[in-house]
Amino acid sequence: MIDSHYLDKSKSIYEDWNEKVKWVLLGVGFDSTETYLPGQRLAPASIREVLRHKESKRLFNDVGDVIVVHGDLNETLKRVEDVVNRIINKGYKPLLIGGEHSITYGSVKALMNTYKKLQVVVLDAHYDAYDRYDTLSLNHATVLRRIKEEGLRVVVKGARRFSNEEEEFASHHFKKDIDSTLPTYLSVDLDFFDPSIAPGVSDKESNGYYFKDFLRILKNIKNLVGVDVVELNPCLDTNKVTASLASDIILKVVEK
Numbered sequence: 001m002i003d004s005h006y007l008d009k010s011k012s013i014y015e016d017w018n019e020k021v022k023w024v025l026l027g028v029g030f031d032s033t034e035t036y037l038p039g040q041r042l043a044p045a046s047i048r049e050v051l052r053h054k055e056s057k058r059l060f061n062d063v064g065d066v067i068v069v070h071g072d073l074n075e076t077l078k079r080v081e082d083v084v085n086r087i088i089n090k091g092y093k094p095l096l097i098g099g100e101h102s103i104t105y106g107s108v109k110a111l112m113n114t115y116k117k118l119q120v121v122v123l124d125a126h127y128d129a130y131d132r133y134d135t136l137s138l139n140h141a142t143v144l145r146r147i148k149e150e151g152l153r154v155v156v157k158g159a160r161r162f163s164n165e166e167e168e169f170a171s172h173h174f175k176k177d178i179d180s181t182l183p184t185y186l187s188v189d190l191d192f193f194d195p196s197i198a199p200g201v202s203d204k205e206s207n208g209y210y211f212k213d214f215l216r217i218l219k220n221i222k223n224l225v226g227v228d229v230v231e232l233n234p235c236l237d238t239n240k241v242t243a244s245l246a247s248d249i250i251l252k253v254v255e256k
Helices: 040-054 073-089 102-116 143-148 165-171 211-219 240-254
Strands: 023-028 060-066 092-100 119-123 153-157 183-189 224-230
Touching: 023 040, 023 153, 023 240, 040 092, 040 119, 040 211, 040 224, 040 240, 073 092, 092 102, 102 119, 102 143, 102 183, 102 224, 119 143, 119 211, 119 224, 143 153, 165 183, 224 240
Parallel strands: 023 060, 023 092, 092 224, 119 153, 119 183, 183 224
Antiparallel strands: none
């Protein structure tokens, strides 16, 4: 069991704990730096609702949600880092459901203390590599730049809409190929997928990818130590199509 005063355990799918499974689900309903259409704070509940119907056997534990501080990203990230550290220290792997993409930074900060050669693989329609966006140095549009500045190997797949500034940074600092020998954190921004299968995201980009593309990438990651699935916006998700996709991603991860 994971204990922290930063957790709201009432959000959990399960009341009990299974020590035999290796993954721990953690919700982070934060969207305060979203600059277009907010609503990602509602995503953990939406994904869990679908997971309750889809999971046929116990494949993960669920510690509930981080108690976020809306409007305060730094404090929220501190809390994410604290809880993820507790998950790792207990010998489990963190599986976060956002929430906007900025939450990845808190999770990665925890993992990089344990895995000195951590690789971060990101599936995203955008590079999220501005130096500053809306005057902020850390938000959903700058998060991958801040992660790279930690000295980590960052691989981005699926980017198809970006500024000149981001393209320049990515060309010099992001990798294209996954190193299967390294411990790897996988961050899945749902706008990586084509809007035809993932309509419930705020920043849709056409000509996207499909579930088979995700499965191919997942197969090439041999040492998966943490995952997040971010940027679901339930306010835009007709018939929970995108929440269903997110739950399928989660189940494929924990079955791996």
